[in-house]
Amino acid sequence: MTESMAERMAKARAHLEATQAAIARAEQDLRSTSETVRSRDRVVEVTVGAQGELTGLTFPDNKFAAMTGPQLAASVLEACDEGRRRIAERVMATFAPLTGGNPHVPGSRGVDIDWEGIFGSALSGGPQAGGRPSDRLRDEIHEDDTDTAPGGRA
Template sequence: MSELNDPYAERIHQARAHLEATRAAIARAEQDLADHNVTARSRDRAVEVTIGPQGELSGLTFLDNKYLSMTGPQLAASVLEAAQRGRQQVAQRVMDTFRPLMAANPDVPGSRDIDVDWDRLFGSAFEGGRRAGGGRSSSDRLRDEIHEDPDVPGGRP
């Protein structure tokens, strides 16, 4: 009878070891991400932002006084664009960090990878992504306003 239990006991031991290793890796990943900031610039290089580990805007710099020749809507669009780029980088780093930790446990027969809906989790952090309900973001509306306004001298094409 103990011969039957030995393979099961060994499997349980391996599964627990895998679980503990995964828990430790998650704790390291969380610590690494908690200390990670991202810097991103707008395409027009007028704005640089710092995005914190939870996607929050934690710094804003106007570069080379380019903002002096910009209209309010142009500057706002540059700020939003840089912030969006930074949030995308943070979201991508989170996904790249946690994806390997969500693989099935090879020591547990029938276990499957953990499936995460990254689009739902990060939603607006990804360009082209829509918020729940399919609504447009305020930055999309602002860009439309800028592109449709022919009266703004020096506006974006």
Template sequence: MTEPLQERIAQAMAELQATQAAVARAEADLRQASATVRSSDRVVEATVGAQGELTGLKFLDNKHQNMTGPQLASSILEAVQQGRAQMARRVMDTFEPFTQPGPEGSARRGIDLDWNRIFGSALDGDQGRSRRSSRARLRDEIDEDSQ
């Protein structure tokens, strides 16, 4: 037995409002988020915000004074890139539930996000973790099952 159209519309609207509220909470949480990482040589500490922006930079124990310019630049770039990658992963993990379809009978289809297009080079420091769109991963899983 099918539900009357008005009930289905009301259910879809309630789901939409719940999703909008969840997205707003996630965005508010991420506005306050940051990642602080140290370079592997422990010379530089970089803090990066949720949008990948550099919000803090510290030179630890004056170790930078014994470095050449290119060495220091390399340490800074390494720490910043690690921080950007860490924040990109956090953002992706936060929004991953919205990329999935809703439960059986739900009107929510899930959104398809191209994380590489969104974060670009920030994912280069993601230590080999492949982040493709949710639908591309699903297509790969379906293809694997059919073989």
């Protein structure tokens, strides 16, 4: 038994409406999402909001007191980058099932989303391909430690 064109259209419309409702629910859920992340050195904790914005910054146990400015900056950037990456992955995982084609429309393709274009450096780990800014800062800090400094350090 073959379906009539009207039946196929009704199923396609129902699928479209269900997808639209699921997208609206996903958008609502993601508006209030956030990620809280600690840096690898456990010095800084950041909370990143749904759009990748920094919404919280704390310094647990005051470990930062013995750090230089560049070291602290590297820890903050590292935690922010990781929080943004986690938010981006959550958004992608939420919307991935909703981007497929309509099974009731012959030849229907899914939606191609340019996630890199949307999230940019959040997915690549920083603004430079192949490296995180915080790793670059840590490398520079390490190099500075070997320079001759006042107080007898060599």
